[in-house]
Amino acid sequence: MLKSIAVLTSGGDSPGMNAATRAVVRTAIFEGVKVWGIYNGYQGMIEDDIHELTSRSVSDIIQRGGTFLGTARSEEFKTEAGRKKALANLKKHEIEGLVIIGGDGSLTGGSLLSKLGNGMPIVGLPGTIDNDVWGTDYTIGADTAVNTILDAINKLRDTASSHRRIIVIEVMGRKSGWLAMMSGIAGGAEYILVPEAKFDLDQICRELKDSYTSGRRYSIIVVAEGAGSGIEISKQIGAKTGIDTRVSVLGHIQRGGSPSVEDRLKASILGERAALAVISGVSNVVFGFNAGKVVSIDLFDSVNNTKTLDPELVRLARVLT
Ligand code: F6P
Numbered sequence: 001m002l003k004s005i006a007v008l009t010s011g012g013d014s015p016g017m018n019a020a021t022r023a024v025v026r027t028a029i030f031e032g033v034k035v036w037g038i039y040n041g042y043q044g045m046i047e048d049d050i051h052e053l054t055s056r057s058v059s060d061i062i063q064r065g066g067t068f069l070g071t072a073r074s075e076e077f078k079t080e081a082g083r084k085k086a087l088a089n090l091k092k093h094e095i096e097g098l099v100i101i102g103g104d105g106s107l108t109g110g111s112l113l114s115k116l117g118n119g120m121p122i123v124g125l126p127g128t129i130d131n132d133v134w135g136t137d138y139t140i141g142a143d144t145a146v147n148t149i150l151d152a153i154n155k156l157r158d159t160a161s162s163h164r165r166i167i168v169i170e171v172m173g174r175k176s177g178w179l180a181m182m183s184g185i186a187g188g189a190e191y192i193l194v195p196e197a198k199f200d201l202d203q204i205c206r207e208l209k210d211s212y213t214s215g216r217r218y219s220i221i222v223v224a225e226g227a228g229s230g231i232e233i234s235k236q237i238g239a240k241t242g243i244d245t246r247v248s249v250l251g252h253i254q255r256g257g258s259p260s261v262e263d264r265l266k267a268s269i270l271g272e273r274a275a276l277a278v279i280s281g282v283s284n285v286v287f288g289f290n291a292g293k294v295v296s297i298d299l300f301d302s303v304n305n306t307k308t309l310d311p312e313l314v315r316l317a318r319v320l321t
Contacts, residue, residue, distance in 0.1 A: 001031075001033075001279055001280060001281070002033060002096040002097045002121065002278065002279050002280075002281065003033060003034060003094075003096065004033065004034040004035075004036070004093070004094055004095050004096050004097075005024075005028055005033055005034070005035055005036070005095065005096065005097040005098065005099065005275070005278050005279060006035070006036040006037070006038050006050065006090065006093075006095045006097075006098050006099070007021055007024045007025065007035065007036070007037060007038065007053075007069070007098075007099045007100075007101070008037070008038035008039075008041055008042070008044070008045065008069060008098070008099075008100055008101070009021065009041060009067040009069045009070070009071045009101045009102060009127060010041035010042055010071055010072070010074075010100060010101070010102035010105075010106035010109065011041070011071060011073060011102040011103045011104075011105050011106040011127075011128060012071070012103060012128060012129065012130075012255060013065075013066045013067045013071050013141075013255055014067075014103075014127050014128050014129045014139070014140055014141025014142070014144075014145070014255065015065040015066075015129075015140075015141045015144035015145070015255075015256070015257055015258065015259035015260070015263055016127070016140040016141045016143075016144065016259040016260075016263030016264060016266070016267035017066070017067040017069075017071075017101055017127050017140060017141065017267070018058075018061040018062060018064050018065075018066070018067055018068055018259075018267075019061075019062045019140075019259060019263065019264045019267035019268050019271065020101050020125055020127060020140055020267035020268070020270055020271040020274075021037070021058060021061075021067065021068070021069060021101065021271065022058035022061055022062055022268070022271065023267065023268040023269075023270070023271025023272045023275070024099050024101075024271045024272075024274055024275045025037075025053050025055070025057065025058045025275075026055055026058065027271065027272045027275035027276060028275050028279065029054070029055050031275070031276070031279055033275075033279050034052065035052070035053050035275075036050050036051065036052050036053065036093060036095055037050070037051055037052075037053045037057065037069050038050050038069065039051065039069050039070050040069070040070040040071065040072045041070070041071045041072040041073075041074060041102070041106070042072070042074040042076075042077035042082075042086060042106075042109055043072040043074035043076065043077065044070070044072070045077070045086035045089060045090070046074065046076055046077060046082050046085050046086045046089070048089045048092070050089060050090075050093055050095075062259075062264055062268075063258050063259070063264075064258065065144070065255075065256045065257045065258055065259060066255075066256065067101075071102075073105070074109075077109055078109075080116070083112060083113055083116055084116065086113065087113065087116055087117060087120075090120070096120065096121070097120060097121035097122070097123070097278040097279065097281070097283075098110070098113070098120065098121070098122045098123070098278065099123050099124075099125065099271075099274045099275060099278055100122065100123070100124045100125070101124075101125045101127040101140070102124075102125075102126075102127050102128065103126065103127065103128030103130060103132070103133065103139070104128070104132060104133060104303065106124075106127075107124045107126070107133070107286060107299060107302055107303050108303045110122050110124050110299060111284070111299050111300055111303050114283070114284055114299065119283065120283070121277075121278045121281050121282060121283035122278075122283055122284060122299065123274045123277050123278040123282060123283070123285055123286070123287065124274075124285070124286040124287075124299055124302070125140065125267075125270050125271065125274050125286065125287055125288070126138075126139040126140060126286060126288045127139060127140040127141060127267075128140075128141060128142070129141045129142050129144075129145035129172060129179065129254060129255055130142070130172065130173055130174075130175075130176045130178060130179065131176065131178040131179070132173075132175060132176035132178060132307050133286065133288060133302060133307060134297070134301070134302050134303075134305040134306060134307040135286065135288060135290070135295065135297035135301065135302050135305070135307075136286070136288030136289060136290055136295065136297065136302075136307075137288075137289065137290050137291065138266060138288060138289040138290075139288070140263055140266065140267045140270070141255075141259070141263055142178070142179070142263075143260045143262040143263050144257055144258075144259045144260045144263045145172070145179060145254045145255065146179055146182045146183050146186070147260060148250075148253065148254050148256075148257055149169075149171050149179060149183035149187075149222075149250060149254060150183050150186050150187050152169065152248070152250055152253075153169060153183060153184075153187030153188075153189065153220060153222070154187065156169060156220065156248055157187075157188075157218070157220060160218035160219070160220060160246075161217050161218045163218070163244065164212075164217050164218055164243075164244065165218055165243070165244045165245060165246055166208060166218065166219045166220075166221065166234075166237055166238075166241070166243050166244070166245040166246070167218070167219070167220055167221070167245070167246050167247070167248060168221045168223055168230045168233055168234035168237065168245065168246070168247045168248070169189075169220065169221070169222050169223065169230065169247075169248050169250060170223045170224075170225055170229070170230025170231070170247065170248070170249040170250065171183060171222060171223070171224055171225065171250055171254060172224075172225055172250070172251075172254050172255070173194070173195070173224035173225055173226050174225055174226045175195060175226050176194075176195070176196075176224070176226065176307070176309070177192075177193075177194020177195055177196050177197070177224040177226065177227065177309050178309060179224065179254070180192055180193070180194050180222045180223065180224035180227070181194055181224075181309060181313050181314070181317060182313070183222060184222035184317060184321070185313065185316060185317055185320060185321075187220065187222070188220070188320075189220045189221060189222045189321060190208075190211075190219040190220055190221060190321055191204055191219070191221040191222070191321055192221075192222045192317050192321060193221065193222070193223045193224065193227040193228065193233070194224045194226070194227050194309060194314075195224055195226035195227045196308065196309045196314070197309075197314055199227070201233065201236060201237070201240075202240070204221075204237070205236075205237055205240040205241050208237065208241050208243060209241045209242075209243070212241070212243055221233070221237070230247045230248075230249050231247050231249065233247075234246065234247035266289055269294060270287050270288070270289075270294070273287045273294055274287050277296075284298060284299040284300065285297065285298060285299055286298075286299055286302045
């Protein structure tokens with residue numbers, strides 16, 4: 001059993017990261033293990049921004065979005081020299097194991113660190129609003145984010161229908177259309193454009209024109225940022241259809257906010273699992289949820305594979321939109 005572990009959050013923040021960190025910290029303390037917080041992700045590991053945490057350090061955070069530990073996208077950590085520096089700091093504090101909470105890039109960072117770390121136990125938790133970590137169907141923060149988007153779609157519907165407009169909503173997801181697909185289906189969008197599926201904008205414009213001619217009052221089009229720029233797409237739609245078109249780029253509002261019940265609960269469950277595993281020396285695994293159950297996935301499998309959008313959802317969207 002390890003005597004001292006550390007936890008960090010990395011990459012884009014997501015609602016529920018705090019709940020996961022809290023669970024890691026409190027589980028470790030419950031087990032009599034010293035626990036350190038690494039502030040500002042891998043960059044903080046390089047800069048030795050590492051501080052011991054107590055149970056009180058994580059009080060009053062379960063309801064907060066973001067991550068109290070801070071996060072960063074570290075260029076230096078991508079170099080071997082940066083990772084060696086980071087590892088030396090862990091050794092200096094006699095940290096024997098690590099829990100990493102983050103998305104694909106952050107878990108890849110963990111796998112690179114693991115190769116240098118001479119067997120130091122490393123456990124990952126999927127924390128990103130994008131829900132794109134292979135081997136899992138849930139990532140911490142995705143539920144809150146999709147509900148934030150749904151709320152925006154509902155509001156944009158009101159104004160779109162009043163003005164007989166087309167409204168294009170650009171949502172996050174550089175490589176993954178999960179947020180667009182889920183919010184688009186739940187929000188009753190007319191079209192959902194995702195990076196994983198080809199679309200023909202000319203065809204869409206023809207259909208939009210026809211539907212307006214036959215009496216449609218308004219249309220909602222959800223675009224994942226990875227499928228194209230919402231601003232560009234709305235310009236083209238406006239020009240090709242002649243229908244009054246507006247765009248709303250939701251941006252970082254999707255990353256904030258108080259986490260939903262699902263995100264708080266699942267983050268807490270995963271945080272406990274990660275802490276117990278790393279303390280007992282388990283290494284190179286990612287704990288996540290799949291079909292409602294906690295699963296452990298090999299860290300290297302998780303980062304070397306790409307999660308695809310559920311084809312059933314893509315099919316359902318085609319039927320319903
Ligand atoms: O957290 C993942 C993600 O939200 C992507 O969907 C998005 O493209 C990216 O982060 C934006 O990151 P940044 O905060 O660095 O602009």
